Structure formats: C-alpha cells, structure tokens
Amino acid sequence: MxxxxxxxxxxxxxxxxxxxxxxxxxxxxxxxxxxxxxxxxxxxxxxxxxxxxxxxxxxxxxxxxxxxxxxxxxxxxxxxxxxxxxxxxxxxxxxxxxxxxxxxxxxxxxxxxxxxxxxxxxxxxxxxxxxxxxxxxxxxxxxxxxxxxxxxxxxxxxxxxxxxxxxxxxxxxxxxxxxxxxxxxxxxxxxxxxxxxxGDPVSVVLALDYYALASRQYAFILALLDANIQPVDRFTESARSEVESHSLSSLPNLYLSSALAMFHSGKKEAQEQLAKALLMYPSVLSLLLDACKVRTTSEAWKSVVENSRFADARPLSGDSVLAHVLSIYVTRHSQLWKSENVSDFLYQSAKLAIDSSVLKSAYPQMMELPPSLLKYHRAALQDYTDEVTMLPEDDPIPQQMEQMNQMAVHLPLENIQNGFQDDALSLTGNPLLLFLQSLLPWNVVQTRDN
Known part of the structure; x- marks a missing residue:
C-alpha cells in the first residue's frame, strides 16, 4: 500500500x-x-x-x-x-x-x-x-x-x-x-x-473497479461481480422487500468494467457482456465516444450511433441517480477506453447489441437504479477525477505561503547540509510559516525541553 x-x-x-x-x-x-x-x-x-x-x-x-x-x-x-x-x-x-x-x-x-x-x-x-x-x-x-x-x-x-x-x-x-x-x-x-x-458509506465502489483495471487486477473485478454483495443504505436503513433486493452487480460501472476485464483477460464472452451493458445503459455509448473524442461521423460509427436503439433511447431525467452514476463512470474511466484495440472492442460490442434480436429483447433500457442502489446519489463527481479544483490566479494566496515558497527555493545549500541543530525552528515564530517550514527536510521544530 x-x-x-x-x-x-x-x-x-x-x-x-x-x-x-x-x-x-x-x-x-x-x-x-x-x-x-x-x-x-x-x-x-x-x-x-x-x-x-x-x-x-x-x-x-x-x-x-x-x-x-x-x-x-x-x-x-x-x-x-x-x-x-x-x-x-x-x-x-x-x-x-x-x-x-x-x-x-x-x-x-x-x-x-x-x-x-x-x-x-x-x-x-x-x-x-x-x-x-x-x-x-x-x-x-x-x-x-x-x-x-x-x-x-x-x-x-x-x-x-x-x-x-x-x-x-x-x-x-x-x-x-x-x-x-x-x-x-x-x-x-x-x-x-x-x-x-x-454499506459502502463513501461510495468507493465507483472507483474501485477503475483502480483494479488500471492495475490489471482483472480477476478481482470478475470476483466482485459474482460476489452477490447486497447493498444497504446505512443512513436511511429500513426494512426492504425481497423484490427490491439487488446486488452491487446492478451498478452500471461494474457491468461495464467487467466487460473490459473479460476483454483484457481474453475471455470470449467479453463482447456479449459489453453489448448487454450498452443495451441497458444506451446513453453511456455517446458519453464514452465524446470523452474519448471518437469521430462518430465515420461510416462505421455512423451506422451504430444512428441506429434507433441508441439514437432513440429515452433520455434519463436530470435528477436520475443512474444518470449521475454514468456521468461519474465516464469521468473516472474514460481513459481506459481510449486505446485503439479497446475502441474497436467497443465498436464490435455496439454492433452486436443492435444486430442481436435475442439480446435486445432480453436486456431492455434501464431508466433508474434499483432502490437499494439509490444511495449513490451522495457520490460527488469531483471525487472521481484526477483534476483538482484550483483557486483562480487572482485569488490572494496567504502571504506566509508565498514567503515559504520563496524560502524553500533560495535557502542556501550550506543551511541544508548543517543538519537539524543549526536550523531548528523557534516556537515564537509565525505559526503558519513554522508549520510550512516543518515540512522541509532540513528543519526540526524545537521542543520546550530543547
């Protein structure tokens, strides 16, 4: 770790x-x-x-x-x-x-x-x-x-x-x-x-499959899909009917990522697994294509995206938890779909989805997550991206932080080489500056006994 x-x-x-x-x-x-x-x-x-x-x-x-x-x-x-x-x-x-x-x-x-x-x-x-x-x-x-x-x-x-x-x-x-x-x-x-x-109280399962794929832990994703883990909302627990009982495998991110894990593992059922996911969540196709900057005007892709199964899919409502989870998935996982071989896998699976009458009848479009999974509305989109919200350039950074940055750059080399004793920090200094200085490898904060 x-x-x-x-x-x-x-x-x-x-x-x-x-x-x-x-x-x-x-x-x-x-x-x-x-x-x-x-x-x-x-x-x-x-x-x-x-x-x-x-x-x-x-x-x-x-x-x-x-x-x-x-x-x-x-x-x-x-x-x-x-x-x-x-x-x-x-x-x-x-x-x-x-x-x-x-x-x-x-x-x-x-x-x-x-x-x-x-x-x-x-x-x-x-x-x-x-x-x-x-x-x-x-x-x-x-x-x-x-x-x-x-x-x-x-x-x-x-x-x-x-x-x-x-x-x-x-x-x-x-x-x-x-x-x-x-x-x-x-x-x-x-x-x-x-x-x-x-309970998954911090919605980590929406990122767990991404890190598993990125670190090539494909077997873990497939085992998680088959584990039949029953979700529960720890913050609004109530008696649930058997009809409402669904496992975590009903989450679209696990369905989509399991198909990608099968593909990378060389499993022949990968294409069918992804086709099922695209039929249940048709809006994810256009979201992935946009995020991966795929040219959908090409002859091959045009015939797919203009097919009624995708072009005429019912739009999800703005407050849909399913739409929220799909948005998180594309934000977090789109990098994994950009390589040429994965893009071709996506295309072949989408073709299978629109060509197979058996799959189309067996896997209708989902309009919302099962009740036991609605708790994922609490997941914040910004928690599933590597981008960090930065303060605007004209925002006044605290003066002490600027002083510390300048000090770190211009501190003479001999001060670094002198070790702890010569560069011990006084307890009477500016608190913010002292804290920032304590992070530097050549400083140690004085104690009241030293």
Whole structure:
C-alpha cells in the first residue's frame, strides 16, 4: 500500500535515509506510510493521541457476526483539541489552521483540512504529506487484532471518530492515483471497501473497479461481480422487500468494467457482456465516444450511433441517480477506453447489441437504479477525477505561503547540509510559516525541553 514505494520503483529512486538525521523512529513497521524523519513524534494516548478499540456489532443489516468491529477512541486531550478545532473551522482562516496544527501536528481532521488547502493552491507534495501523517498516526494506533489483510475487520462510518479515518483513507487513495501509483490506489480502495462492503458509506465502489483495471487486477473485478454483495443504505436503513433486493452487480460501472476485464483477460464472452451493458445503459455509448473524442461521423460509427436503439433511447431525467452514476463512470474511466484495440472492442460490442434480436429483447433500457442502489446519489463527481479544483490566479494566496515558497527555493545549500541543530525552528515564530517550514527536510521544530 505504500505509494512512495511504488513511485520509487518507477523512477529508480531507492535512496537510503541518513541515520544520523533521524530524530526518532518507531519500532513498529508501517504498512502504508514510511514516516518522514522531519515529522514530530506522535503523542501517546494519554498525551493527546488516539487508539483502536473493539466494539459491539452495530445495529442494522449485513453486519456479520463472524466479523470483528472496531472504533477509534479519542483521548481526553484529543477531545479538547477537537473542540478547539471546531472554532478554527468556523474562522476559514488558513493561518489559524496552521497555528492549530503547529500545536496539534497529528490532529486528523485538521490535517485533512490543511491537505485540501494545499491542493487548492497546487501544492500537492504538502497536501500528500498531511494525509501521510494521518495514515501514519492511525496505523500506529491500530489494535494488534485489526488486520486489514483478511478483510474481516469492520468499522461503522456513522461513528464520528471512524468517519475521519474513512475520509483520510479516501484522500490517500485519490492522491496515490494522481501520482500514477495505481496498485497502491487499488489496495487502498479495496481496504476502504472491506471496512463495510454492504454499506459502502463513501461510495468507493465507483472507483474501485477503475483502480483494479488500471492495475490489471482483472480477476478481482470478475470476483466482485459474482460476489452477490447486497447493498444497504446505512443512513436511511429500513426494512426492504425481497423484490427490491439487488446486488452491487446492478451498478452500471461494474457491468461495464467487467466487460473490459473479460476483454483484457481474453475471455470470449467479453463482447456479449459489453453489448448487454450498452443495451441497458444506451446513453453511456455517446458519453464514452465524446470523452474519448471518437469521430462518430465515420461510416462505421455512423451506422451504430444512428441506429434507433441508441439514437432513440429515452433520455434519463436530470435528477436520475443512474444518470449521475454514468456521468461519474465516464469521468473516472474514460481513459481506459481510449486505446485503439479497446475502441474497436467497443465498436464490435455496439454492433452486436443492435444486430442481436435475442439480446435486445432480453436486456431492455434501464431508466433508474434499483432502490437499494439509490444511495449513490451522495457520490460527488469531483471525487472521481484526477483534476483538482484550483483557486483562480487572482485569488490572494496567504502571504506566509508565498514567503515559504520563496524560502524553500533560495535557502542556501550550506543551511541544508548543517543538519537539524543549526536550523531548528523557534516556537515564537509565525505559526503558519513554522508549520510550512516543518515540512522541509532540513528543519526540526524545537521542543520546550530543547
């Protein structure tokens, strides 16, 4: 799951850290993040930390008795800092946020918020560093029995302390994917999904198949399609009739991605699988063709797109959850359909869809998702793209952030080589500047004892 390990494999960067510059190091090996030598020491539980604890099986459907259930417990000091953070949030002041983080460098919600601030200003390295800190302190706090590898450890998103962990994991997955670390992003997505596969509270299944395809985990997609996982809305749970019961395989993204997985696996039924998906969701064809910039005026494609099955398909309503999920699919997955061989596969499947009377009668157009899948209306489109919303150029970036950027560029080389002692940061400096400086590899923040 270490995205930096995957990055180093691609770039050939296998540098070893200088042991003389390690301020501290945990004896516990981290699974997801290699801690930076410049990070402050995470606090113990009684000093303002957090810990994992077993908890009773939650109320609601599809919480298996055989699974283990956990929740994050805040220490009393962490609770106090969280109350203070609520005031910081209402201020909408990056400097107040940086000052809070300077005093509470491992507060999860504050790190998530600061990561978003950095992203909106295009400082992706600092944004990733914040989320890595989240992941590291969480992993150090895991219970010994909390095993992410067996898929049997569950966490209820409705518990406030657990929700923060979900959010941090989701952001870490996004950041890994944006850096091209697709296998790491896939493993993180799979971990998030395994925490509550039936509830899927952060709608990660809409991205899980993308990262599986991008990292060539084709068998996983096909197994997920056959798993018959029954979805449930954890936020509006109510008794469901058997008629309403549908598995996750009814999601269009899994249907479409399973066809692509079959194609890449050399399975002969791939073309029929995609033809079925195109018949049920005909609007996705034009969406994919537009996103992939396919010239539909060519003689071959013109005969397909002008066929009544696609040209006369009923339009989905503006508030349709199905239309929303299809839009997310095309936004997230269109890159996977752009190669010449995949484009030809799409064409041949569309031809099969309009030529097969058996398929056309067996797979009518779907106008909406089944009731048990309507919960995916909460999925936000911007969470399924590698593009980050940037603030306009004329937006006044905080002066301290500009100062920090200039300082990082012009700092003399000898200051870097002097190590920690000569470049220790004073506690009395500007809070935002201190926090930004603490991210630089040659700085260490002074403690009150040092």
């Amino acid at each position: 270490k995205a930096e390990k995957e990055t180093n494999k691609k770039t050939g960067n296998n540098r070893f850290r200088d042991p003389n510059k390690v301020a501290w190091r945990s004896l516990r090996k981290a699974l997801m993040v290699t801690p930076s030598d410049t990070w402050p020491r995470p606090p113990p539980f009684i000093g303002g930390g957090i810990r994992w604890a077993r908890c009773p099986r939650p109320d609601g459907e599809f919480w298996a008795e055989s699974s283990d259930y956990y929740q994050i417990v805040w220490s009393s000091e962490y609770e106090k800092s969280s109350k203070a953070f609520q005031f910081v949030q209402t201020s909408h002041d990056p400097q107040a946020l940086a000052e809070f983080l300077y005093r509470n460098p491992y507060h999860l919600d504050a790190l998530i918020q600061m990561s978003r601030v950095y992203q909106h200003h295009g400082q992706m390295d600092h944004a990733t560093d914040c989320i890595k800190r989240c992941m590291y302190v969480c992993e150090l706090s895991w219970s010994e029995n909390f095993d992410v590898s067996n898929g049997n450890s569950r966490m209820d998103y409705r518990i406030e302390t657990n929700a923060t962990f979900y959010k941090a994991l989701f952001m870490y997955m996004q950041q890994a994917g944006r850096r091209g670390c697709m296998r790491s992003a896939f493993e993180l997505a799979r971990m998030i999904f395994a925490l509550d596969p039936h």
